[in-house]
Each structure stands twice: as C-alpha cells, then as structure tokens.
Amino acid sequence: MKKAGVRGKVTKKFGMLFSLMTSLIAAIVLAFMMSVISYATESTKKQLQDAKDRKAQTQNELDNTKENIAEMNEEKSSLQGQLDTLNTQLGEVSNNLEQIEEQIGSKENEIENTLAELENARQTEEKQYASMKKRVQFIYENQNAILMDILFSSGSFADFLNRNQYIEQISAYDRKKLLEYIQTKETIREKEEALEAEKAQLDDYHTKQQAEQSRVAGLVSQTSGTIKQYSNDILDAQARAEEIEAQIKAQDEDIKKLEAKLAEEMRLSKLAAASAWRDISEVSFADGDRYLLANLIYCEAGAEPYEGKVAVGAVVINRVLSSVYPDTVVGVIYQNRQFSPVTSGRLAIALAEGRATAACFQAADEAMKGYSNVGNCVYFRTPIPGLSGKNIGGHVFY
Numbered sequence: 001m002k003k004a005g006v007r008g009k010v011t012k013k014f015g016m017l018f019s020l021m022t023s024l025i026a027a028i029v030l031a032f033m034m035s036v037i038s039y040a041t042e043s044t045k046k047q048l049q050d051a052k053d054r055k056a057q058t059q060n061e062l063d064n065t066k067e068n069i070a071e072m073n074e075e076k077s078s079l080q081g082q083l084d085t086l087n088t089q090l091g092e093v094s095n096n097l098e099q100i101e102e103q104i105g106s107k108e109n110e111i112e113n114t115l116a117e118l119e120n121a122r123q124t125e126e127k128q129y130a131s132m133k134k135r136v137q138f139i140y141e142n143q144n145a146i147l148m149d150i151l152f153s154s155g156s157f158a159d160f161l162n163r164n165q166y167i168e169q170i171s172a173y174d175r176k177k178l179l180e181y182i183q184t185k186e187t188i189r190e191k192e193e194a195l196e197a198e199k200a201q202l203d204d205y206h207t208k209q210q211a212e213q214s215r216v217a218g219l220v221s222q223t224s225g226t227i228k229q230y231s232n233d234i235l236d237a238q239a240r241a242e243e244i245e246a247q248i249k250a251q252d253e254d255i256k257k258l259e260a261k262l263a264e265e266m267r268l269s270k271l272a273a274a275s276a277w278r279d280i281s282e283v284s285f286a287d288g289d290r291y292l293l294a295n296l297i298y299c300e301a302g303a304e305p306y307e308g309k310v311a312v313g314a315v316v317i318n319r320v321l322s323s324v325y326p327d328t329v330v331g332v333i334y335q336n337r338q339f340s341p342v343t344s345g346r347l348a349i350a351l352a353e354g355r356a357t358a359a360c361f362q363a364a365d366e367a368m369k370g371y372s373n374v375g376n377c378v379y380f381r382t383p384i385p386g387l388s389g390k391n392i393g394g395h396v397f398y
Contacts, residue, residue, distance in 0.1 A: 048258040055251040062244040069237045076230040083223045090216045093209055100206045107199045114195060118188040124181050131174065275323040280370030283320055289329040294356035294364040296333055299341035300380075301393065306359055308393035311374045313367030315397065318378050325378070 319325035389398030
C-alpha cells in the first residue's frame with residue numbers, strides 16, 4: 001500500500017509536469033503563430049504607410065503645381081499690364097508718325113510752292129533786268145539824239161528839265177524794281193533754306209519715331225508671345241493638376257483598400273491566434289493536388305533555388321493545416337487574390353502545358369509530407385524595406 005501511494009504521488013507529479021510542459025509548448029506555438037501573423041499585418045501596415053507616403057508626395061506635387069499656376073497667373077497679369085502700356089505707347093508713336101508725316105507733306109508743299117515763287121521771281125528779275133538793260137542801252141546809244149529831241153521838243157527850259165528828270169525817274173524805277181526782285185529772290189531763297197532745314201529736322205524725327213515704333217512693336221510682339229506661352233504653360237499646369245488630383249483620388253482608394261485589408265488581416269490574426277492547427281496526418285490530399293501544387297511552385301519559384309521551391313510548397317501546406325484558411329490544396333491556391341499566378345492566368349497556362357519541372361514535383365512531395373523549411377510561415381513575397389522574415393532566394397517568408 002505504501003508503494004502504491006508513492007507510485008501515485010510520482011504519477012501525479014509526472015502528470016502535473018506533463019501538463020505544465022504541454023501548456024508551455026502551447027504558449028510557445030501560440031507566440032510563434034502570433035509573430036508569424038504579425039509579420040503579415042506589418043507587411044500590410046508597411047504597404048499602407050508607403051501608400052500614405054506616396055499620397056503625401058503627390059499632394060506636395062499638387063500644392064507646388066497650384067503655387068506655380070498662381071505665380072504664372074500673377075506674372076501673366078503683370079505682363080498684360082506691360083502690354084497695355086506698350087500698346088498705348090505704340091498708339092502714341094503711331095499718331096506722332098502720322099502727324100510728322102502730315103507736317104513733312106505740308107513742308108514739302110511749302111518748299112514746292114516756294115521753289116515756284118523763286119522761279120517766278122527769277123524769271124521776273126531776268127525780264128526786268130533785260131528791260132532795264134535795253135532801256136539803258138538805248139539811252140546810251142541814242143543819248144545825243146534823245147537830248148536833242150528833248151531840247152528841241154521842249155517848249156521851255158523848265159519843260160526840258162522836266163523831261164530829263166522823267167528819264168532819270170524811269171531809270172531809277174527800273175533799278176529800284178530790279179533791286180526789289182533781287183531782294184525778293186534772296187528772301188525766297190532764305191525761306192527755301194529754312195524750310196529745307198525744318199524738313200531735315202522732321203525727317204530726322206520721323207526716322208527716330210520709326211525706330212521707336214519698331215522697338216515698341218517688337219516689345220509688344222515679344223510680350224504678347226510671352227503671355228501666350230504663359231497661357232499655354234498655365235493650361236498645361238492646370239491639366240497636370242487635374243491629373244494629380246485624379247492620382248490622389250486613386251491613391252485614396254488604394255489607402256482605403258489597404259486599410260480594409262489590414263483590418264481583415266488583424267481579424268484573421270486574432271482568429272488564427274485562437275485557432276488550432278491540424279497535423280499533416282489529418283490531411284487527405286485529392287487527386288491532382290500534387291500536379292496543382294507543383295505547377296504553382298513552378299510559377300512562383302521556378303527560377304528560385306530548390307530550397308525556395310520547397311518553401312513555397314510549405315506555405316501552401318501550412319495554410320491547409322491552419323483553420324484560418326481553406327482545408328484543401330485547391331481551396332488554398334484558388335482563394336481570392338492570394339497567389340498572383342492565379343489572378344494573372346499564368347497558373348492556368350502552366351497547368352495546361354504541364355510546365356512544372358522534376359524539382360517542382362520533388363518540392364511538392366516534401367511539402368505534402370509535412371516538411372517545412374520556413375516553420376509555420378503562411379506568407380511570402382519579394383523583400384521590401386521594413387519586412388522581416390526568412391529570406392530564401394528572391395523571397396522573404398513570414
């Protein structure tokens with residue numbers, strides 16, 4: 001009886017120890033599962049943060065674009081003011097040119113009239129000079145006869161003096177008129193020179209105004225071209241702003257989807273933490289599972305080392321063993337949006353053409369026997385910053 005009591009105590013102690021070890025193992029397994037699932041959640045968090053960062057960058061680009069549009073509009077308004085001023089100046093210069101051209105035309109008419117007057121004066125002078133010359137010549141050649149005629153035809157000495165004085169008055173008149181015509185001609189010539197000088201000044205001013213008109217017209221053309229370019233740049237910037245706004249809207253949708261995905265993964269994390277995993281011996285594989293898994297391995301890790309192929313197969317089988325995922329190979333592989341070759345159609349092509357290699361079938365066999373070189377990982381992807389896990393080939397398993 002004493003031995004039986006001792007044996008009972010020992011049995012009880014072993015039972016307590018076994019229970020403690022079982023609880024410890026369960027806690028370790030639960031902690032590992034939590035860490036594995038947390039990797040998935042962290043991955044989605046990283047994607048979500050990246051999406052928010054991209055949106056922030058896009059928003060910053062939009063803000064800069066709108067700021068550029070405001071600056072270009074301000075510069076365009078300033079240039080428009082300059083253009084209005086230049087157009088006013090151009091109008092004034094054009095009016096000045098018209099007035100100068102009218103003045104030049106008037107001066108040319110005055111010069112033409114003055115030249116005509118000068119020509120008339122010259123002709124009159126020549127005629128007067130010729131007449132006077134003839135009278136002087138006649139008197140000189142016939143002075144004796146004229147004196148005798150005056151003497152004998154005069155009724156008295158007084159009459160003689162009067163006739164002689166008359167002849168002198170005629171000669172004096174002729175000389176006076178000649179001098180007047182000479183003076184008139186000189187006055188007209190001076191007037192012509194003055195008009196020519198005024199016209200020269202007008203021509204010079206006209207040339208300068210033409211140069212100013214050309215300069216202002218060039219500025220008007222240049223400013224108009226710049227304003228047009230600003231208008232085109234503003235239209236392009238506004239179109240770019242609309243594209244960015246559409247991009248931000250799309251990024252907002254992506255963020256919402258990632259937030260929803262994160263919430264779902266967190267829900268699955270909690271669910272997985274509270275669920276149990278089956279043993280490989282409890283799984284019944286269907287016909288075709290090996291062929292399907294081998295071709296998925298080919299699509300996901302065909303270019304990876306053999307260890308990478310085994311790891312992909314292990315992820316699929318780990319999901320089959322977990323109560324969070326479907327309990328068949330077909331269900332796991334074709335679960336909505338889980339494996340990209342399914343979504344893209346690459347797996348269908350591989351299945352139709354039988355592309356899986358011998359190494360892919362060997363990896364599938366090892367995974368279906370329960371071997372895993374990635375523990376209980378249920379996710380894999382190409383490495384990204386911030387995602388930790390087990391790296392094999394070009395994938396990180398978590």
